[in-house]
Amino acid sequence: xxxxxxxxxxxxxxxRSQILSGTLPQDxxxxxxxxxxxxxxxxxxxxxxxxxxxxxxGNILDPEQTSTISLFRAHEIASKQVxxxxxxxKSQKQNMDINRQAKFAATPSFALFVNLKNVVCxxxxxxxxxxxxxxxxxxxxxxxxxxxxxxxxxxxxxxxxLHNLRAVFTDLGSKDLKREKISFVCQIVRVGRMELRDNNxxxxxxxxxxxxxxxxxxGV
Numbered sequence: 001x002x003x004x005x006x007x008x009x010x011x012x013x014x015x016r017s018q019i020l021s022g023t024l025p026q027d028x029x030x031x032x033x034x035x036x037x038x039x040x041x042x043x044x045x046x047x048x049x050x051x052x053x054x055x056x057x058g059n060i061l062d063p064e065q066t067s068t069i070s071l072f073r074a075h076e077i078a079s080k081q082v083x084x085x086x087x088x089x090k091s092q093k094q095n096m097d098i099n100r101q102a103k104f105a106a107t108p109s110f111a112l113f114v115n116l117k118n119v120v121c122x123x124x125x126x127x128x129x130x131x132x133x134x135x136x137x138x139x140x141x142x143x144x145x146x147x148x149x150x151x152x153x154x155x156x157x158x159x160x161x162l163h164n165l166r167a168v169f170t171d172l173g174s175k176d177l178k179r180e181k182i183s184f185v186c187q188i189v190r191v192g193r194m195e196l197r198d199n200n201x202x203x204x205x206x207x208x209x210x211x212x213x214x215x216x217x218x219g220v
Contacts, residue, residue: 012039015036053071054078116167127189131187132185187213188211188212191207191209
């Protein structure tokens, strides 16, 4: 409502400047005054204010000089014009919404951009961080994994990718958008010894992949 009234006020200010400039021909001046009065009546209507009854030139009718029947007929005409304007605005908005939906539906695929800032989970060894999209209702993953290898020092193993861990989940079609819920799941796999507390060097192993943790967003 505020934006609508603001746009109308800007239009009235601009038109007022044109009228006061005194450079408009009489026919254009007359048409511009009609636009001004129509805009004012429309604004009063959407703000639930009183309807101002006017004559053909846009001047306010004087109830002391105008008969009751003439006032009634003028009021009917003004109400009809304002209602037609409201219906026109509503129809234009519906058409815009339909066109937007049609354009959205016609798009063959969509994408989800992911930017990994940091992994704050204390793992203790090297790890693999896997991110994917999951349908909780069908209990299945609907995308491939985005894999980041994380070192025991708390940094990416590929140090050149520091602050540049980005991925795009592509080819998400209309079917995926119509799913009731989609979750973003992050899995952490520890890579190293069988047990973290095993300090006996003779029993140490390396390269074993062990599930460590998982997290996910609520279905959206």
